[in-house]
Amino acid sequence: MKLITYLNFDGNCRQAFEFYQSILGGELIMMPFGDTPMAADSPEHNDRIAHACLMGDGWHLMASDCPPEYFTKMQGMTASLHFENATDARKMFDTLSSGGEVTMPFEETFWSPGYGMFTDKFGTPWMINTDMSSEDGASCA
Secondary structure (H helix, E strand, C coil): CCCCEEEEECCCHHHHHHHHHHHHCCEEEEEEHHHCCCCCCCHHHCCCEEEEEEEECCEEEEEEECCHHHCCCCCCCCEEEEECCHHHHHHHHHHHCCCCEEEEEEECCCCCCCEEEEECCCCCEEEEEECCCCCCCCCCC
């Protein structure tokens, strides 16, 4: 089994995923509605993304542009990235949060040497965390 985060956007999926790829790397596959059998149903939506998948080493992030009448702002979920060290985590936090709204500045916490939260400029909520291994070497990430 594999658990994959799936995000819904309101017409800016292409821009969001090109931004994510520029930061996270990975291979990006996108299919606009115009390239699907649904193209004739709503030609005004043919430039919107029906399927996006950003794939890295051991991870996937998927998304689409939700039909406008069904779109709701992302809430009740957070995409979370975990790093082995606070330097890498801080760099990701600063880059990915650019143009967004920071809800918890990146700083040391009781559970992590570096943690922060924000909503990016596309409306996706994120947590950036640094792993703190337990005495027996176990880690949640």
